[in-house]
Amino acid sequence: MKFKEVILRHLKLELLHPFTTSFGTEYDRDFILVEVKSNDGISGWAESVAMLDPLYNEETLKTNWHILEDYLIPILLKNEIQHPDEISENLFTHIRGNYMAKAAIEGAVWDLYAKKQNKSLSGVLGGTKETIEVGVSIGIKNSIDSTIKVIEDRLQEGYKRFKLKIKPGWDIELIDEVRKVYPEIPLMADANSAYTLQDIDRLAALDDYDLMMIEQPLAYNDIIDHAELQSRVKTPICLDESIHSLEDARKALKLGSCKIINIKVGRVGGLTESRKIHDFCQENGIPLWCGGMLESGIGRAHNIAITSLPNFVLPGDTAASSLYWAEDIIEPEVTVENGTITVPTSPGIGFEPSLKKINKYTIYSKTFR
Ligand SMILES: O=C(O)CCC(=O)c1ccccc1C(=O)O
Ligand SMILES: [Mg+2]
Known part of the structure; x- marks a missing residue:
């Protein structure tokens, strides 16, 4: 698989009901949607689950955007892979932490990979x-x-x-x-x-x-x-x-x-x-x-x-x-x-x-x- 482009989108959805945990109350959900396009025009999709504020864990929407834009996307666009396992096992191994950012782009590639095989992600x-x-x-x-x-x-x-x-x-x-x-x-x-x-x-x-x-x-x-x-x-x-x-x-x-x-x-x-x-x-x-x-x-x-x-x-x-x-x-x-x-x-x-x-x-x- 070779990748042609990656689109990052910042979306904001309003929650129907505010959600309160021991760390705070969420009224809206801001998140990054990742779309990865292959050379043959198929799109894979995933989202980053990082929240706006570092209350559940240390990652945030902005740290994810930074890591995606400055590290993970350039790595993905430079490389050709046979299987999505290569992303976490090879391409991203030298980047510490930033799990949610990594998962967002890896997930989009998994979706793309499944679509190319004409199989479900499951x-x-x-x-x-x-x-x-x-x-x-x-x-x-x-x-x-x-x-x-x-x-x-x-x-x-x-x-x-x-x-x-x-x-x-x-x-x-x-x-x-x-x-x-x-x-x-x-x-x-x-x-x-x-x-x-x-x-x-x-x-x-x-x-x-x-x-x-x-x-x-x-x-x-x-x-x-x-x-x-x-x-x-x-x-x-x-x-x-x-x-x-x-x-x-x-x-x-x-x-x-x-x-x-x-x-x-x-x-x-x-x-x-x-x-x-x-x-x-x-x-x-x-x-x-x-x-x-x-x-x-x-x-x-x-x-x-x-x-x-x-x-x-x-x-x-x-x-x-x-x-x-x-x-x-x-x-x-x-x-x-x-x-x-x-x-x-x-x-x-x-x-x-x-x-x-x-x-x-x-x-x-x-x-x-
Ligand atoms: O309904 C959901 O998506 C799970 C909600 C939930 O429990 C949760 C929501 C945001 C952050 C952390 C947690 C959690 O499981 O700890
Ligand atoms: Mg929990």
Whole structure:
């Protein structure tokens, strides 16, 4: 494969409902859409999941634009490859970090590669599932009652797992009240690093509520304290923020820092690395699920493809487009029926990016040749 041009677009989509986590509230989603064009005129698409501010991790939309424009795009345009694995294994190895920037361009090449093979992205990645099960991530609200109301709505819609964002002061009482109303639902909590080991009693108190897992309770870059915490609580710990690579996953399992891993394609630098972590976790009996970053339909399509691999055994965060956006930028939009999404079988990501809608939400764009 030889590449003719790359187009970066900065899009802004308004969220239908503000989304609050322990690190802040999102009202809109600004993101970079990457389009890679081959010499024979086929386009591959992906998005960077970096946010406007460095609150979830250190990357931002602007750092991603810089790394893409000044490093990754020039490297891609200079090189010819046979397979997308060569991008993370060869072309980008000397560029440190910047996982989300790398994943954005690698993902677009994977889509392009699949389209050239006339196969679905799921197919070229080795996906085995025809449908995937999904849950929903519920942000911090101003009351427990309104949280329960949201759970009720999502339960009616068939979602398979309910993740509540927690932080100190919005945790035990919340989970206790929710469990009183819904003793049986698959329930979990995500702290986005809002606690330290000093909060161990508070976190251990959650052992009484039969949670599927607690996601990333401690620091965003920690695997040491998480190992101590996991040895002292029954509830499985799931790592999100701390895992950027197969090496990180190997070390976390060696230390006993978690029993479950959430894969976000952006956070680990792309689909090739996601698949490596998948295979390693499968061999070691560690269940996986696919996280979400409030993606547009393009990112959602990538999440659906990776989730079709067999060891994504727990429902992920890839909910329907209509829970986030008045209109999505792909056709058809992502729909969820009975808590499941049908994995597309048409070439590439299997959803058509709508240039009309993309142009409507584009703030700025630049073409590189
Ligand atoms: O609905 C989604 O896309 C997942 C929402 C979510 O939980 C999240 C959203 C933004 C940043 C981090 C996280 C997270 O999983 O920690
Ligand atoms: Mg998380």
